[in-house]
Amino acid sequence: MRIYFDGATQTVTGSQHLLNINGHNLLLDCGFFQGKRQESYERNRNFPFDPTKIEAVILSHAHIDHSGNLPNLVKQGFDASIYTTPATAHLANMMLIDSGHIQESDVEFVNKRKKKNGEPLVDPLYTQVEAALVAQHFHPVNYDQPFEPIPGVIARIVDAGHILGSGAIVLDIEENGHKVRVWFSGDIGRRKLPLIRDPILPDWADYLIMECTYGDKPHTDPELAYNELRQVVGQTLNRSGKVIIPAFAVGRTQEIVYVLHQMFENHLLPSVPVYVDSPLAVNASDIFKMHPECFDEETKTFIQQDKHHTALGFDRLIYTRSVEESKALNDRKDPMIIISASGMAENGRILHHLRNNISNPKNTILIVSWQAPNTLGRRLADREKKVRIFGEEYNVKAEVSTIGGLSAHAGQDFLVEYALRVKGKARQIFLVHGEPMAAEALSAKMLEAGMDEPTYPQWRDSMEI
Numbered sequence: 001m002r003i004y005f006d007g008a009t010q011t012v013t014g015s016q017h018l019l020n021i022n023g024h025n026l027l028l029d030c031g032f033f034q035g036k037r038q039e040s041y042e043r044n045r046n047f048p049f050d051p052t053k054i055e056a057v058i059l060s061h062a063h064i065d066h067s068g069n070l071p072n073l074v075k076q077g078f079d080a081s082i083y084t085t086p087a088t089a090h091l092a093n094m095m096l097i098d099s100g101h102i103q104e105s106d107v108e109f110v111n112k113r114k115k116k117n118g119e120p121l122v123d124p125l126y127t128q129v130e131a132a133l134v135a136q137h138f139h140p141v142n143y144d145q146p147f148e149p150i151p152g153v154i155a156r157i158v159d160a161g162h163i164l165g166s167g168a169i170v171l172d173i174e175e176n177g178h179k180v181r182v183w184f185s186g187d188i189g190r191r192k193l194p195l196i197r198d199p200i201l202p203d204w205a206d207y208l209i210m211e212c213t214y215g216d217k218p219h220t221d222p223e224l225a226y227n228e229l230r231q232v233v234g235q236t237l238n239r240s241g242k243v244i245i246p247a248f249a250v251g252r253t254q255e256i257v258y259v260l261h262q263m264f265e266n267h268l269l270p271s272v273p274v275y276v277d278s279p280l281a282v283n284a285s286d287i288f289k290m291h292p293e294c295f296d297e298e299t300k301t302f303i304q305q306d307k308h309h310t311a312l313g314f315d316r317l318i319y320t321r322s323v324e325e326s327k328a329l330n331d332r333k334d335p336m337i338i339i340s341a342s343g344m345a346e347n348g349r350i351l352h353h354l355r356n357n358i359s360n361p362k363n364t365i366l367i368v369s370w371q372a373p374n375t376l377g378r379r380l381a382d383r384e385k386k387v388r389i390f391g392e393e394y395n396v397k398a399e400v401s402t403i404g405g406l407s408a409h410a411g412q413d414f415l416v417e418y419a420l421r422v423k424g425k426a427r428q429i430f431l432v433h434g435e436p437m438a439a440e441a442l443s444a445k446m447l448e449a450g451m452d453e454p455t456y457p458q459w460r461d462s463m464e465i
């Protein structure tokens with residue numbers, strides 16, 4: 001068999017690996033490559049293989065850098081099953097349609113400029129309608145349920161503990177009388193994340209393809225991070241301020257809602273209203289509620305004992321869908337918590353809340369995830385004193401607080417532990433989904449632990465195994 005590393009090589013975006021086994025083609029993930037506009041456009045549009053020749057896809061999880069190019073695959077003639085967990089199928093469908101919307105608005109913006117300059121106009125990579133066509137290909141499989149995506153391969157998805165429905169992909173392959181196991185980690189989660197179960201580690205594998213996003217960084221314990229969050233929120237509410245939290249609509253929002261729910265039940269915070277103000281986050285929360293099979297035992301027990309019988313709902317929690325409901329929050333002077341997207345404050349309703357609350361020293365802007373360079377979120381996290389929102393300059397007088405350690409990705413220690421599980425068993429380990437610094441640091445740790453040096457493939461490398 002031959003493996004082609006067609007994405008997330010020496011970088012973290014565009015996860016995509018093609019396996020040719022017994023003459024059949026199986027694709028693991030079909031992620032969106034995110035980089036400079038023109039490069040992204042070309043990379044996502046032109047597959048390094050013929051989409052009509054792909055006989056099955058297995059999708060590790062719903063994040064766009066793993067699922068986001070599926071609409072193009074379908075658009076270019078792929079006509080087979082996409083195997084994934086029921087929760088991932090649900091979430092991916094929603095996120096792909098949202099991504100189609102983003103592609104359309106993006107191109108609209110670009111075309112305005114092109115029109116002015118008399119340049120030829122461009123098409124969106126895919127539209128919302130095209131994104132919606134992916135759903136008919138989803139073939140949901142439960143965790144640990146074996147299936148045969150192509151002849152000679154028995155596959156299973158095991159819990160990766162990263163986001164709702166996320167999985168590692170285990171392939172037991174028989175080719176020309178030889179049996180091998182390939183284990184693809186997908187994105188590796190962490191222990192003790194709210195709501196979802198802990199990751200399953202490999203027991204053995206002949207070949208391990210693993211992510212290394214944080215190969216160079218240890219993370220602090222999520223429980224410590226949430227303690228810090230409680231303190232900051234408590235202090236702000238006690239001085240009658242508002243807490244504004246930019247959060248990713250899928251995952252981080254639900255984690256924070258559940259953690260706040262627990263804190264309120266335990267009387268650890270003053271009783272104030274909590275608003276989740278993002279249509280995508282509201283829809284995602286509905287999908288979370290539909291998949292309690294993905295929750296960990298702690299959450300299941302909480303749901304059983306809680307008077308609301310849900311992790312993601314309580315008396316003072318209000319999900320706002322309409323623009324009117326969202327705007328009504330602008331006039332309110334009482335202390336409250338507002339969770340809104342986008343997570344890096346680049347667009348979406350969070351911008352209105354920041355504009356309205358950034359100049360009041362009683363308020364707190366709470367940053368709960370990594371912020372990419374050149375985003376408003378990053379400028380706030382860097383404690384810039386003046387920021388621009390909707391083209392206008394604002395003095396940052398609100399407190400800005402950054403909580404690290406809430407990442408949904410494994411840190412260095414856990415990645416080493418993951419790799420060590422196949423020490424002396426795996427013939428080769430491939431590091432993907434990580435920048436060179438991360439891969440180098442993780443390789444060094446693995447060598448230190450007495451393992452062989454892992455392979456760090458380049459884009460479009462392929463290898464006979």
Ligand SMILES: [Zn+2]
Nearest residue numbers: 061063162187
């Ligand atoms: Zn992910």
